[in-house]
Amino acid sequence: MDIIFKIMLAGHISVGMCALFLFWFPAYSKKGSPRHKKFGNWYTLSMYGVVITGMAMALLSIAIPEWVKPEAFVNSENKAMVREGIVRFALLLFHLSLLTLVSVRYGKLVLKAKVNQQSIKGPFQLFITFALLVSGALILWFGIATGHILMLVFGSLGLFISITNLHFTFKRHIKKTDWLVEHLGGYIGSGIAAYTAFIAFGGRHIFTSTGFMQIMFWVAPGLVGVIFISVLSRKYANDTKGLNK
16 A cells, blocks of 8 residues: 555656646736646646645545555554654645645636636535635644644635635625636635645755744745735736636
8 A cells, every 4th residue: 555655646746846837837928828728727737636646645644544654653652643643744735635626726717707606606616615614724723733834824825715715706796807816816826835835845855944944935935926916916907808718
């Protein structure tokens, strides 16, 4: 089972690296252009790959931690503590995967919906969004209880994304360009999660700072993402001709 898990991990890392690379192409392509749509679709598919592999690894780690991480239990005197640590990490991974799924799918749906919200009120999208709301609250609670910084960061991000998505979904009066902010927010939100996860987990050997600087590295993608959303929203608010095609 650990071999299967390692294969999943390799796939997760591979599609994740592709997503990190592809994220910038639609961001800096002319909106509505064939290039923008092509790279946007590739980015979406790679993120779906991240979601599938991430959720699969998380569920396996929760269900059978001794099988997927046998080396962690070999010389351990406190197997219960090891199991708890693996499950806690798996819960965070599942939350991150759910956050990514909600963000990417919402960004794609809202582009089609624009001012017609019916397509984002489908049962599946509402289910995963409410699931993210619950997951975000639980992860944030765990973060507060344990002082786990990443749980605090991603729990808060999950709550923010789910609440803002639901607000637009059930908003009665929508301005002509509101959908643009939501579209940008969905995709950039997924990028924030991807880059924060990379810096916190995959890039922890590269970003070896500790204390305040380490926290800054973790928070930086979110700050950059918020600025990015604000700048792009203002830039394209008065010119959505390309996106409306």
